[in-house]
Amino acid sequence: MAKIxxxxxxxxxxxxxxxxxxxxxxxxxxxxxxxxxLLDTYGDNIEEIDTVxxxxxxxxxxxxxxxxxxxxxxxxxDENINVIIISLAEDIKLGSSLIKSGxxxxxxxxxxxxxxxxxxx
Numbered sequence: 001m002a003k004i005x006x007x008x009x010x011x012x013x014x015x016x017x018x019x020x021x022x023x024x025x026x027x028x029x030x031x032x033x034x035x036x037x038l039l040d041t042y043g044d045n046i047e048e049i050d051t052v053x054x055x056x057x058x059x060x061x062x063x064x065x066x067x068x069x070x071x072x073x074x075x076x077x078d079e080n081i082n083v084i085i086i087s088l089a090e091d092i093k094l095g096s097s098l099i100k101s102g103x104x105x106x107x108x109x110x111x112x113x114x115x116x117x118x119x120x121x
Contacts, residue, residue, distance in 0.1 A: 008058070009034065068101055
């Protein structure tokens, strides 16, 4: 099964996602809460991490003031990165635009086992 990095600043969302992933047999590599830690953790462990779940509203630095800029930086680290965007229902249009920028998929909150299974296929 996959080794997954979660980038989500809302604690209960990251814990719920972690529990769902573990129940599906995946390993959670780490949970990070901001852009810098995401880039550092992924950059230092590219070979070990299969998939990255990224909140659309992860706290960003001034260098990457948009989710699109963050997606671009992740792709610079690894052009084959497997990113799944976590969004709110009303943000699905922005999430969809990130798919065009290189994300694999976009999943809407609330997160469920069925939604997670579907995006990890």
